Amino acid sequence: MKKLEGRSPGQLMWIRFKRDRTGVVSAYVVAFFFLVGLLAPLISKLYGKDPYTVYADERPELFDSAGVPLQPNGGISSQFWFGLEPGNGYDVFTKLLYGIRTSLMISVCVTIATVLTGILLGVAAGYLGGKPDYFISRVIDFLLAFPAQLFFIASMPVVVSLFVSPTDETPTYVRVVALIAVQWFLGWMSLARILRGTSLALREREFIEAARVSGASPWRIISREILPNVVTPILVQSTYMLPGFVTAEAGLSYLGVGIVEPTPDWGQMFSKASTELVMSNDITYMFFPGVSMIIFIVAFNLLGDSVRDAFDPKTAR
Amino acid sequence: MTEDLVLPAPRDAAPEVSGDPLLVVEGLTKHFPVKGGFPIRRTVGAVQAVDGIDLTVHVGESFGLVGESGCGKSTTGRLITRLLEPSAGKITYSGQDITHASRKQLAPIRSEIQMIFQDPYSSLNPRQTVGKIISGPMEINGIQPAGGREGRVRELLEIVGLNPEHYNRFPHEFSGGQRQRIGVARALALEPKLIVADEPVSALDVSIQAQVVNLLQEVQRELGIAFLFIAHDLAVVRHFSHRVAVMYLGKIIEVGDRDSIYTRPRHPYTHALLSAVPEVNLGDDETVGRERIRLAGDVPSPINPPTGCRFRTRCWKAQDKCATEEPPLIQISGNLAGHLTACHFPEEPTIEARDEDIVLDPALAALEES
Ligand SMILES: Nc1ncnc2c1ncn2[C@@H]1O[C@H](COP(=O)(O)OP(=O)(O)O)[C@@H](O)[C@H]1O
Ligand code: SF4
Numbered sequence: 001m002k003k004l005e006g007r008s009p010g011q012l013m014w015i016r017f018k019r020d021r022t023g024v025v026s027a028y029v030v031a032f033f034f035l036v037g038l039l040a041p042l043i044s045k046l047y048g049k050d051p052y053t054v055y056a057d058e059r060p061e062l063f064d065s066a067g068v069p070l071q072p073n074g075g076i077s078s079q080f081w082f083g084l085e086p087g088n089g090y091d092v093f094t095k096l097l098y099g100i101r102t103s104l105m106i107s108v109c110v111t112i113a114t115v116l117t118g119i120l121l122g123v124a125a126g127y128l129g130g131k132p133d134y135f136i137s138r139v140i141d142f143l144l145a146f147p148a149q150l151f152f153i154a155s156m157p158v159v160v161s162l163f164v165s166p167t168d169e170t171p172t173y174v175r176v177v178a179l180i181a182v183q184w185f186l187g188w189m190s191l192a193r194i195l196r197g198t199s200l201a202l203r204e205r206e207f208i209e210a211a212r213v214s215g216a217s218p219w220r221i222i223s224r225e226i227l228p229n230v231v232t233p234i235l236v237q238s239t240y241m242l243p244g245f246v247t248a249e250a251g252l253s254y255l256g257v258g259i260v261e262p263t264p265d266w267g268q269m270f271s272k273a274s275t276e277l278v279m280s281n282d283i284t285y286m287f288f289p290g291v292s293m294i295i296f297i298v299a300f301n302l303l304g305d306s307v308r309d310a311f312d313p314k315t316a317r
Numbered sequence: 318m319t320e321d322l323v324l325p326a327p328r329d330a331a332p333e334v335s336g337d338p339l340l341v342v343e344g345l346t347k348h349f350p351v352k353g354g355f356p357i358r359r360t361v362g363a364v365q366a367v368d369g370i371d372l373t374v375h376v377g378e379s380f381g382l383v384g385e386s387g388c389g390k391s392t393t394g395r396l397i398t399r400l401l402e403p404s405a406g407k408i409t410y411s412g413q414d415i416t417h418a419s420r421k422q423l424a425p426i427r428s429e430i431q432m433i434f435q436d437p438y439s440s441l442n443p444r445q446t447v448g449k450i451i452s453g454p455m456e457i458n459g460i461q462p463a464g465g466r467e468g469r470v471r472e473l474l475e476i477v478g479l480n481p482e483h484y485n486r487f488p489h490e491f492s493g494g495q496r497q498r499i500g501v502a503r504a505l506a507l508e509p510k511l512i513v514a515d516e517p518v519s520a521l522d523v524s525i526q527a528q529v530v531n532l533l534q535e536v537q538r539e540l541g542i543a544f545l546f547i548a549h550d551l552a553v554v555r556h557f558s559h560r561v562a563v564m565y566l567g568k569i570i571e572v573g574d575r576d577s578i579y580t581r582p583r584h585p586y587t588h589a590l591l592s593a594v595p596e597v598n599l600g601d602d603e604t605v606g607r608e609r610i611r612l613a614g615d616v617p618s619p620i621n622p623p624t625g626c627r628f629r630t631r632c633w634k635a636q637d638k639c640a641t642e643e644p645p646l647i648q649i650s651g652n653l654a655g656h657l658t659a660c661h662f663p664e665e666p667t668i669e670a671r672d673e674d675i676v677l678d679p680a681l682a683a684l685e686e687s
């Protein structure tokens with residue numbers, strides 16, 4: 001006999017998603033990058049190198065007097081798979097692994113922070129209504145009017161100086177925290193606004209009233225009745241936000257206000273690639289971080305589209 | 318819409334209602350503030366959704382509340398279930414004043430007053446299984462039935478005519494009528510003494526309406542639950558209610574037992590509503606030539622209701638007195654005991670055809686002639 005087990009909306013979404021070839025392939029690509037980031041130390045160990053070794057000192061025979069790798073294509077060889085970085089001569093392969101790790105770690109932290117803030121303020125505004133809603137909505141409007149890129153660039157040094165005096169060397173973790181903080185500060189509003197709208201609509205639904213008639217506490221209503229119904233916009237929105245944070249972080253590091261040498265970072269590798277020395281001598285250096293980031297961002301955006309379509313088949317193109 | 322509504326003939330074996338009042342509502346009022354103005358929003362008026370109504374529902378009684386859409390029926394239901402805070406008046410349940418009781422104070426009686434909602438698509442959480450939905454109220458109130466919550470849910474599903482094996486299904490797998498049955502099961506889960514049913518069938522297909530009404534009627538009779546049954550026409554509540562109140566623009570304008578309202582109505586508005594009920598079989602023997610009244614025009618705005626009698630803008634008997642003096646809801650001469658009417662110039666207590674149809678709107682009248 002057929003078991004009378006119902007399919008939840010989530011299961012239906014999963015079934016629809018699995019039918020979407022683009023979505024599944026993108027998901028594998030994205031998962032591959034996260035795996036690479038996660039396993040960077042392990043892979044480096046097997047590969048036998050690390051991103052901090054200055055090969056210009058260790059193996060001077062591989063470089064010319066300017067510090068440019070002697071072998072063609074940026075010194076790509078069976079030993080240095082992605083070549084060597086002009087100047088200090090870091091190993092590009094491990095540097096990219098660790099760079100992906102740093103970038104994804106920061107972006108995931110920003111996403112988690114913004115999603116939590118978005119849920120908290122968005123659901124509060126929508127569910128409570130009245131004064132809290134008015135106040136939160138005005139804050140959202142105000143922050144949305146900020147020019148984000150400019151704000152990031154201008155505020156990074158300010159935030160960093162909150163932690164360390166300008167004369168001291170800035171520890172990496174302070175830069176990481178500052179990067180997360182400034183992106184979080186201007187990152188949560190779009191999700192909060194969406195969740196506010198959803199909660200506002202949900203509040204009018206009769207199943208919320210049914211729960212209240214039974215005496216449910218506000219906490220129970222939010223956690224059991226509202227939150228399960230806003231999972232969809234949260235998931236869709238965060239798959240759109242994360243690649244945005246990756247590029248923003250890369251942009252900041254490229255501009256020199258994010259992660260700096262010698263900490264490996266995806267974006268900071270672009271900054272390196274654009275220096276005079278690398279630009280004029282070793283154009284291949286740009287290839288690996290560039291191509292990998294393009295693949296990552298495109299795959300993630302396609303994934304976002306597929307997730308949205310799977311959740312909401314009506315808007316599918 | 319209700320043309321095909323087939324309801325069983327009233328079973329006169331309806332259990333006698335004990336005389337004890339369960340719910341007493343006095344002068345209940347709800348005014349929703351209307352905000353306006355720029356840049357500073359302030360209260361510029363009030364929607365007088367419910368304006369001083371009195372009603373009593375006795376233990377085990379089914380009470381019908383009828384009126385056009387927008388007259389304040391849902392607001393009344395939500396005030397009684399304390400989803401809304403009354404602006405004025407008093408709600409007494411089982412002798413206990415619950416007008417402004419907080420959630421904590423209401424806790425002991427929460428299980429006794431339940432609600433069935435109008436829209437079967439919005440009244441069930443799409444993310445919860447039927448089992449979760451129906452056991453939710455038991456969980457909230459910490460009730461642990463003898464056979465376990467799951468056993469109780471299966472039992473309830475059976476009572477409302479659903480397959481108990483559908484325990485793990487989600488609402489989107491059910492039809493409107495089935496969803497409404499789930500809503501009924503949820504309301505029954507706490508073994509309530511009073512159920513407020515806010516137009517429980519008006520969102521359903523006509524063919525399904527009768528089934529759900531029959532289910533409610535069975536539940537009402539067999540479990541002895543008092544019902545406040547809200548409807549927008551008199552057809553649906555006819556066989557269901559011991560007593561019926563007719564609402565217009567936030568006021569009760571006529572109330573009485575079923576027979577008084579359906580066969581001896583006095584208020585012109587009740588006459589109009591009854592004439593709109595298609596094919597109400599008036600008892601089994603008499604097929605009377607029915608009166609026909611077309612109510613023209615819209616219901617006036619509850620923000621600025623007419624002075625005096627609120628029905629006067631659409632009433633064919635209105636006179637000067639109706640504009641200046643609000644008619645009290647009283648037992649006017651010719652009414653049986655318990656039959657109250659708020660009208661200065663009531664109609665004859667009959668629903669037989671008049672010499673002439675009353676068609677108020679000139680445009681409508683022209684249409685009738687051609
Ligand atoms: N939350 C609210 N805020 C403002 N006005 C409301 C609100 N709820 C209902 N109303 C108004 O109160 C009146 C009565 O509404 P309601 O009780 O829903 O009528 P019914 O159920 O009889 O159709 C309507 O004019 C409606 O617009
Ligand atoms: S009081 Fe006057 S206006 Fe109101 S219903 Fe009676 S006759 Fe009509």
Ligand SMILES: [Mg+2]
Nearest residue numbers: 390391392516
């Ligand atoms: Mg209503």
